[in-house]
Amino acid sequence: MTETLYPELPTTRSSPLDPPAELGVLRETEPISRLAFPDGTLGWLVTSHALAREVLADNRFSNRAELQHSPIRAGGKPIPQQPPAKPGMFINMDGQEHAKYRRLLTGQFTVRRMNQLIPRIEAIVRDHLADVRAQGPGVDLVEAFALPVPSMVICELLGVSYEERESFQRNTKALFTLTKEFAEIRAAFERIEDFVADLVRRKHDEPGDDMLTGLIQTGELTDEEVANMGLLLLVAGHETTANMLGIGTLTLLGHPEQLAALKADPSLIDNTVEELMRYLSIVQFGASRVALEDVELGGVTVKAGEPVSISVMAANRDPAKFDRPEEFDIHRPATGHVAFGHGVHQCLGQQLARIEMRVGFNALFREFPDLRLAVPASEVPMRDDMAIYGVHKLPVTFS
């Protein structure tokens, strides 16, 4: 097999809702290709759906923090290699260590538990749509609806008070901003760490009906472990669903026939959410793994220590898995996408995210049946500069 070396991960989009075109070309010709990582390490880029699933489900590929090499830059510079995960930061652990922490949380995120939250999520959505109405036409739907709804839900689940939410939100945003130098991102992260550590200390004196209190009361975890688990959930629960609500609305408004079908039959929402996840794949530069040993993959040998960047965007547009993948189609079978990842690290909060989106989109279009953009679609600022894709603002109008 001839190996072409790609000097960097393709990141430039020619159309706001489509992945960079080079990714599609690569998937056709070399679904696992040689990629140079910004720190000088030689690794691989996976673009097909089948290989993406294979890597993500194979425990010979590690997610340990200290082994990773980032395929992207921060502030134009390579991102330095990271220290090992702190206790409780289980996303960056493997095997039994990862499983121990994850097990303590999975019972809190079951389909049944999440369904029980629907009335509360509906109330939060209703309140914020009332705000949208009060602010009137021209309102930024990101600021008034898409960001605060998931933010409030995860803060309530974890026991973060409403007053503390704003500073927390600002720091979380800084975390995903790729134009900032890594030192700035690190500093924002440390502010969030301090905030959550303090919160856990306070929960000892003032226990609540929330997950942090619940984790403390298991008696199996140190405060540091509880804080890092909480930190992970807070950060993961914030920008992801928020951006899906924002860019998902933009996508639906850009496909009026499909939106009309959804409005006519709100039961289409389950599949609409799956299709939005597949089509938009907002974790635009992930996922990443590192080979722990030599692994044969798609006709090549990935050597121990080599990083693999798995393009979720490219995998979810693979014609071998999805018929007419470039088309947004709320009627297609969209399950099986890898937008939540795959393997043991698959998103823990995915059922919560699904419910927030189902409730959020249906209520939005029910409350504002003539919702439309207040600016031309070409003027909606896209988050090319952020690790999680979406829209920076979404000015909308309605009658």
Added chain:
Amino acid sequence: MRIEVDPDRCAGSGMCALTDPEVFDQSDDDGTVVLLNPTPTGHEREAREAAHLCPAGAIKVIE
């Protein structure tokens, strides 16, 4: 068709319970898979889908 599940492998993503709640459930304690019906006549397609979607490979369908 017979289904086997391995709760030790399960990562609690809930894809099985979402795909067919009549065949799969999740434990309240740790969210791991609970098999409600190992020979689900009439649910073969859903069971295969659940096995395919399981991110941790914890569900086996034996034809």
